[in-house]
Amino acid sequence: MADPVGAGAGIVGVIGLAIQVTQVVVQFGMDWKNAPDDVKAFMAELGALKTVLSETNTNILLNADFEAAFQDQPSVLLSQLGPNAPSTTDTKRLLEICKKELESLLKELKKRGEGHQLGWGRFKSAFLAQDTRDSVENLCRQCQLLNSMLSIDAAVLGATTYKEVKEARKEQQEWHEAEEKISMAIRGGVDESNSRQENQIRKHQDQAILDWLTPIDYAPQQSDFISRRQTGTGQWLLDSTEFQSWLMTEKQTLLCPGIPGSGKTILTSIVIEELIMQFGNDKNIGIAYLYCNFRRRDEQKINDLLQSLLKQLAQGLNPLPDAAKSLYAKHINIRTRPTLDELSQALHAVAALYTKVFIIVDALDECLMTGSHRSNFLSRIFDVQEKSGSNLFMTSRHIPEIIEIFSGHTLLEIRALESDVRKYVDGNISNLPSFVRRSPELQEEVKTGIVEAVDGMFLLAHLHLDSLIGKRSPKAVRTALKSLPSGSNAYDEAYKDAMIRIEGQLLDQKGLAWQVLSWITCAKRPLTMVELQHALAIELGESSLDEDNLPQIEDMVSVCAGLVTVDEESEIIRLVHYTTQEYFERTKETWFPNLEAEITKICVTYLSFDTFKGGVCQNDKEFEERQQSNQLYNYASFNWGHHAREAYTSIPEVHSFLETDGQLQGSIQVLLVKKTHYLGESQYSRVFQNGLIGIHLAAYFGVEKTVQYFLGTYISDVKDKSDRTPLSWAAANGHEAVAKLLLANNADIT
Numbered sequence: 001m002a003d004p005v006g007a008g009a010g011i012v013g014v015i016g017l018a019i020q021v022t023q024v025v026v027q028f029g030m031d032w033k034n035a036p037d038d039v040k041a042f043m044a045e046l047g048a049l050k051t052v053l054s055e056t057n058t059n060i061l062l063n064a065d066f067e068a069a070f071q072d073q074p075s076v077l078l079s080q081l082g083p084n085a086p087s088t089t090d091t092k093r094l095l096e097i098c099k100k101e102l103e104s105l106l107k108e109l110k111k112r113g114e115g116h117q118l119g120w121g122r123f124k125s126a127f128l129a130q131d132t133r134d135s136v137e138n139l140c141r142q143c144q145l146l147n148s149m150l151s152i153d154a155a156v157l158g159a160t161t162y163k164e165v166k167e168a169r170k171e172q173q174e175w176h177e178a179e180e181k182i183s184m185a186i187r188g189g190v191d192e193s194n195s196r197q198e199n200q201i202r203k204h205q206d207q208a209i210l211d212w213l214t215p216i217d218y219a220p221q222q223s224d225f226i227s228r229r230q231t232g233t234g235q236w237l238l239d240s241t242e243f244q245s246w247l248m249t250e251k252q253t254l255l256c257p258g259i260p261g262s263g264k265t266i267l268t269s270i271v272i273e274e275l276i277m278q279f280g281n282d283k284n285i286g287i288a289y290l291y292c293n294f295r296r297r298d299e300q301k302i303n304d305l306l307q308s309l310l311k312q313l314a315q316g317l318n319p320l321p322d323a324a325k326s327l328y329a330k331h332i333n334i335r336t337r338p339t340l341d342e343l344s345q346a347l348h349a350v351a352a353l354y355t356k357v358f359i360i361v362d363a364l365d366e367c368l369m370t371g372s373h374r375s376n377f378l379s380r381i382f383d384v385q386e387k388s389g390s391n392l393f394m395t396s397r398h399i400p401e402i403i404e405i406f407s408g409h410t411l412l413e414i415r416a417l418e419s420d421v422r423k424y425v426d427g428n429i430s431n432l433p434s435f436v437r438r439s440p441e442l443q444e445e446v447k448t449g450i451v452e453a454v455d456g457m458f459l460l461a462h463l464h465l466d467s468l469i470g471k472r473s474p475k476a477v478r479t480a481l482k483s484l485p486s487g488s489n490a491y492d493e494a495y496k497d498a499m500i501r502i503e504g505q506l507l508d509q510k511g512l513a514w515q516v517l518s519w520i521t522c523a524k525r526p527l528t529m530v531e532l533q534h535a536l537a538i539e540l541g542e543s544s545l546d547e548d549n550l551p552q553i554e555d556m557v558s559v560c561a562g563l564v565t566v567d568e569e570s571e572i573i574r575l576v577h578y579t580t581q582e583y584f585e586r587t588k589e590t591w592f593p594n595l596e597a598e599i600t601k602i603c604v605t606y607l608s609f610d611t612f613k614g615g616v617c618q619n620d621k622e623f624e625e626r627q628q629s630n631q632l633y634n635y636a637s638f639n640w641g642h643h644a645r646e647a648y649t650s651i652p653e654v655h656s657f658l659e660t661d662g663q664l665q666g667s668i669q670v671l672l673v674k675k676t677h678y679l680g681e682s683q684y685s686r687v688f689q690n691g692l693i694g695i696h697l698a699a700y701f702g703v704e705k706t707v708q709y710f711l712g713t714y715i716s717d718v719k720d721k722s723d724r725t726p727l728s729w730a731a732a733n734g735h736e737a738v739a740k741l742l743l744a745n746n747a748d749i750t
Contacts, residue, residue, distance in 0.1 A: 017102035018050045021109065042136075049140045101132040206320040209328040213314075214307040216299060220570035221291045225269035227568070230427045233420040234263070234270040242412040243271075246393065250356070251385060253392040255406040258414030260579045261459030261491065264395040265291070267414055268362040271393055275358050286351065288312035289360035292367040294578055295526055300367040302377045306343040309359060313350045323349035344380050351388035359384070364396040366578065378405055415456035422447050424461050432468055433477075442474055449481035453490075459577050460486075463494040466562030470501065495583045498561040499591065505559060512536070512551060513559040518592040520564065520575055521584040522599055524639045528571045529553050534632040538602050540653070543610045545630075597647040603640035604657040606632050607667045615662035616669045623673065626666075637670035641701025645735075650705040658694030658706065668692050671700075691721030699726035699742070702735030707742070716747040 022043070035043070237243055237256075246254040258264045272289050279285040288309045292300055314324040323346040327338055338346070351357045359381065368374035384390055395414065396402045403411075425447045429436065436442050446468065454460040464484050471477045485493030502513045515536050520527065527535070536556070537549040556573070557564050563580055566573050575581050588595060611630065617623035627633055644654055658664060668690060695710035695718060707726065717725050727747040730738040743749070 017099060017106060018046050020106055021046065021102060045136050045140070049136050101135040105132050202319075206315075209320060209324055210311050210315050212328055212332065213311045213324065214304060216304065216308055218289060218291055218308065218312075221567070222269055222272055222289070223569040224567035224572075225265055225291075226273050229266055229270060230420075230424045232423050234267050236417055236420070237267055237270065237412070237414070238274055240412060242410050246391060246410065249391075250389045251391065253382075253385070253406065253409040254394075254412060255403075255409055256393070256395045256412050256414045257398050257403065258395065259456060260397060261416075261457040261577060262414050263416050263420075263458035264414050265362050266458070268360060268393075268395055272360055275360075279356075279358075283316070283318075284355040286313045286316050286354040286357040287360075288357070290362065292361065292363040292365075293526075294366040294369075295574075295581070297367060297369075298525070302368060302373050302380075303337070303340060303343060305367070305377060306340070306347060306380065307338075310343060310347045310350060313347070313354070313357065317350070317353060321350050321353055340376075340380070344383065347380075347384055348387050351384055351390055354388070357388055357390040359390050359392050361392075361394045364394050364402060365399045374402070375405060416454060416458035416461070418451050421451045421454055421458065421461050424458070425450050425465060428465055431465065433471060435474060436468075436477060439474070442477065445478065445481060449484060453484040453486045455486055455490075457490065459579065460490055460494065462576065463491075463498070463562060467494070467497055467501070469562075491579045492583060495563070495580060498563050501561045502559070509559045512555065513561070514592070516556050516560055516564060516573075517575075517584065518588075518595050519599065520573065521581065521588060521592065522595050522643070523635075524642050525635070526572045526574055527635065528631070529556075529566060529573045530571070530631045531635055532556065532573050534606070534630075535602060535635075538606050538632075540601055540605050542605070543608070545606075545609065594647075596643045597649055597651055600640055600643040600647055600651055601653045603632075603636040603643060604651075604653050606630075606636045607640065608653075608657045608660060608663050612666040613662040615665040617666075623669070634670055637667040640667075641697070641703055644703045644706065645701055648705075650709060654698075654703070654706055655694075655709055658697060658710070664694065664697070665690075665692075668697065691719070693718070693720070695726050696720055696724070696729055699730040699735070699738055700733060702730060702733060702738050704735075704737050704741060707738050711741075711745050716742045716745045 242254060246252040256264065256267070268289075268291070272287070275287050279287065289312070290300075290305055290308055310324065314321055327342060327346050330342075331338060361381075364374070364378075368377050381392060385392055394406075429443055429446065432446070436446065450461050450464045453464060467484075468477055468480055471480060485491075485497070502510060505513065516532065519532055519535055533550045533553070533556075534545065536551050537545055537547070539546070539549065553566065553573070557566060563576055564573065565576050575584070584591065609630075611626075612633075617626055640654075640657075644651060672690065693714070695707060695714050698706040698710060707730075716727070719725055725742075725747065727739060727742045727749065730742060
């Protein structure tokens with residue numbers, strides 16, 4: 001049966017989308033004057049399409065014969081124009097393709113701008129998708145041809161004198177001669193669009209396989225880190241004999257150990273950028289990298305790391321290699337995950353498809369710290385190297401057991417060179433007070449003082465510069481330079497000094513800084529900027545979020561005395577370094593007493609909001625909209641219990657939340673959907689009628705005080721719809737104290 005979409009409906013839909021694309025930029029506070037040239041060029045094309053469609057819309061609606069053709073009914077006009085006349089089927093097809101592409105563009109723009117103002121760099125990749133640009137161009141060309149045809153037809157029909165008819169017929173003949181070439185181009189565009197759609201389907205299928213391997217993407221971190229490089233720094237590493245030998249020789253391993261804050265991660269990003277610049281366009285060379293992070297240990301187990309390497313190497317090949325496809329086919333339907341041996345075999349197979357492979361791992365010391373996991377991971381990577389000739393580049397702190405594993409391989413120590421520190425200070429000296437910027441002599445004193453104090457620790461240069469920002473006179477700067485912390489306790493002294501500066505701020509600024517630092521320090525995983533905004537806006541006792549209470553990102557960062565930074569690409573707000581995290585973890589009882597209990601209250605207050613009263617969402621779209629509209633929903637659902645368990649106290653707000661109906665089920669849905677979706681199962685198959693109540697969830701998280709509270713209401717063996725008891729949930733998650741409590745209250749172990 002023919003598609004009943006008419007010209008008017010299709011055209012109006014595309015015009016509406018084109019207008020929305022323009023409006024969404026205004027909505028997020030963008031300024032067209034600052035748009036990149038290629039974005040402006042695309043918007044000009046879109047504007048031309050809007051104009052053409054508006055004209056086409058008028059002409060088509062005035063021509064009943066042509067409108068009928070859009071309904072696949074006989075057209076007298078088209079039948080008279082010969083075999084090469086533009087087809088309304090082609091036009092409908094182009095309308096549909098363009099509509100889908102613009103819908104995708106609009107969705108991506110909204111996603112990228114959600115929650116805060118952004119720069120053009122963040123929007124640019126969404127605008128410049130080639131498929132979208134081609135669709136706009138093809139549709140514009142087809143509609144221009146249709147308009148010309150309708151105009152000439154009207155001229156012929158409206159001619160009254162012989163001269164007018166003769167001129168109109170001549171114009172019509174000329175149009176016919178040009179039309180054949182134009183029509184062939186349009187049909188080629190339709191064929192090309194069909195081919196692109198087939199490729200899009202295949203790409204979508206391939207992407208599903210890659211996402212199944214792992215949803216983790218290290219590319220945003222690479223973009224964030226390399227953007228922090230001061231121009232010219234790190235060149236010593238690229239020019240070194242050790243690196244050049246590693247780069248040019250097969251099956252080489254280069255370990256770069258360094259002290260904390262020496263710049264290992266930025267240097268790693270420089271190495272990755274160098275490899276991409278040299279070999280990024282060579283399809284025979286594979287590049288895969290990992291940024292280990294002690295805050296992400298839950299997603300950086302040995303399987304996760306191997307899956308990430310496999311994903312990166314597989315996605316660099318076209319078509320997707322059979323090793324990845326067969327792994328997916330074997331496990332997806334039975335909802336299992338690949339074993340370590342299967343991952344290793346697949347990694348070997350995919351690496352062998354390249355003539356050369358580079359594998360880069362930053363901060364090896366920050367992951368796989370328990371048992372033999374790290375040595376097992378390295379053993380499997382060395383095995384890949386042996387079979388494929390891969391080159392390995394890794395960084396780490398000076399950990400004896402790691403250094404021992406790399407015995408016999410090339411080592412190159414990383415330190416902050418004096419020349420690099422000078423470049424860094426010189427590039428950031430504009431942040432200092434104006435009296436420093438006006439005095440070359442004082443600038444030189446600042447550079448010399450900081451270089452002497454940092455002693456190979458790049459991070460200290462950043463901290464020392466920030467400590468000078470608030471100084472009021474040259475004397476104050478010189479006094480501070482004389483007392484810059486250095487040596488083994490330099491970081492602790494620098495962090496303590498920063499906290500003293502925070503204490504000296506206005507009351508509201510100090511309070512905001514305390515909230516930001518406490519949340520980032522205590523969070524169970526890295527937080528996005530919008531998640532933290534929502535967390536800080538929650539007011540205990542309220543039943544909804546007041547968006548007027550959202551703090552600005554710029555303020556959240558500026559009040560923290562240089563201890564907090566924002567990764568723009570990944571949207572993560574974090575402490576400047578893992579040594580900062582270590583400092584606050586050692587001293588959090590001093591700076592942030594009762595922190596776990598306070599964060600627990602905020603999480604359960606959020607989950608108790610009226611917006612979650614409806615309970616579980618009934619479909620994918622509703623669930624996705626809930627997550628988009630409630631940015632802390634995921635974090636709070638997954639982590640309130642972990643905070644509550646570590647609070648070691650009874651929290652009434654937790655009891656109230658667990659005694660709700662809809663809100664509790666809405667939170668449980670996040671836990672169940674996450675698990676089932678990752679295994680490839682229908683998202684909602686285990687969500688409905690799960691029968692979980694408050695005591696089950698408290699046992700699941702191991703919150704002993706809360707389980708004890710509910711034992712006054714429920715029997716210890718109360719079962720959910722899967723016949724699981726609180727003891728079953730506690731035991732499955734390793735919560736010994738809760739298991740003992742339940743057994744002491746006559747829980748049945750059978």
